[in-house]
Amino acid sequence: MNFEPYPFEKLNTLLQGITPNSEYESSILTIGEPQFETPHFIQKALCNSAAQLRKYPKTAGEDELREAQREFVEKRFNVKLTDKEIIPTFGTREVLFNFPQFFLFDKKEPTIAFTNPFYQIYEGAAIASRAKSIYLNLTQENGFKPEIDEEKLSSCHLVILNSPNNPTTSTLSLEELSIWVKLALKYDFVLLNDECYSEIYTKNPTPSLLEASLHVGNSSFKNVLVINSISKRSSAPGLRSGFIAGDENILREYINYRTYIGCASPLPLQSAAAAAWREEEHVEEAREIYKKNFEAAREILEIEIPEATFYLWLRVPNALEFTKKLYKNYNVKVLPGEYLGRDDENGFNPGKDFIRIALVEDTQKIKSALKRIKECLS
Incomplete structure (x- = not known):
């Protein structure tokens, strides 16, 4: 079987040899993994059932x-x-x-x-x-x-x-x-x-x-x-x-x-x-965080807030070069959209010229990263 490398492997190759600007705190907005603590009641339920191992x-x-x-x-x-x-x-x-x-x-x-x-x-x-x-x-x-x-x-x-x-x-x-x-x-x-x-x-x-x-x-x-x-x-x-x-x-x-x-x-x-x-309150709390992150994106990048997910799908000029520049000058990692797509029968990759930004950090960190993205765009 011949599998394509995963997008994150391709990203690592793209950024290899680049030293990010240490004046900025590292901001990794590539993977769709929530960077929030798992609610305590879930952790407690896990601990309480450990004997079932x-x-x-x-x-x-x-x-x-x-x-x-x-x-x-x-x-x-x-x-x-x-x-x-x-x-x-x-x-x-x-x-x-x-x-x-x-x-x-x-x-x-x-x-x-x-x-x-x-x-x-x-x-x-x-x-x-x-x-x-x-x-x-x-x-x-x-x-x-x-x-x-x-x-x-x-x-x-x-x-x-x-x-x-x-x-x-x-x-x-x-x-x-x-x-x-x-x-x-x-x-x-x-x-x-x-x-x-x-x-x-x-x-x-x-x-x-x-x-x-x-x-x-x-x-x-x-x-x-x-x-x-x-x-x-x-x-x-x-x-x-x-x-x-x-x-x-x-x-x-x-x-x-x-x-x-x-x-x-x-x-x-x-x-x-x-x-x-069975529990919904913790989900509502998470939604509010993501909503605030999207509101920050609307204010900083002047984009429309999507109906769902915690991503931004942002069009940029030359996504691969933009991704390298953003990492080198501003210490922000994003994922080039073409790594998430494939060329169709006409040689067209619908992910080209886009980047995916995962708004999975707290709002303060997201605001800092979005401001750097805006400065890189300008």
Whole structure:
């Protein structure tokens, strides 16, 4: 298998040999990892359940965690799932990598479509599945929303959307998601939405593909799946708690496949995750911090505040050179957008001339970094 280096490896190569300006405090705004302490009640739940380390965890997840996740979905999206319509996962990276391999294994000429730019695990899953990749380009001209080409979609077995989107910050409305559900039913492909940023919204709660499925009368979630994670919402990426939910006919076979993978979450992590999924106050507090960070960005960089995520997708002249200059002169690290995208059949990379900025620090640090970015731009 020939995998592309991860974006952060490419960034390290780009910045190799550059000595940053020591007059400024280092500011690393590259990775989507919240730089806030995991709430104490989650840490306490983890400590209190440490004795469970003596037991093997179930592949299907413990009842406590499954119930907490179903409660979250019902409370947040007004969607009531059965126990057969959800599977706890070890975060979402592993499921995004192994689910396509499971699902595409028996397909002749497997084909997967996903948004471009993208979370690189989508591409890795396609390579591991020996699948043809179709890019759904996200550009300024289309509002960073995937354009629909029914001829191409008709050949797909699996389509991965990512709304709210990393890195472009775009969000699909309920009606837009509903169109995609209808397409999945029309052309009989499985539609999976990566919803890991659903809880980091700035004003109105963002919709789920599960809601859209019900909206068009697809109450069995046929061909529809979503994934979600606790990493962003609870500042707890180390808990590795996620889930995949939707079409129970697909999940019934997928859970059998998962028994061979060996990625069941340790019981103490499951107990702590269950506590986190059930509690909303800490999520609201985190949203307020990110909102203040976006308000600072609007004031300093004069940009519009996105509907969701904690990123800025900023157009700059010559992103690679700008990234080097910003690091050298101002000690700020950002991620060039072209590292998150690929050239399409026409040689066009929709990430080119953009940088992704992760607003994952406290507001004071973010303001300092944004001012340096503005000075570098000018």
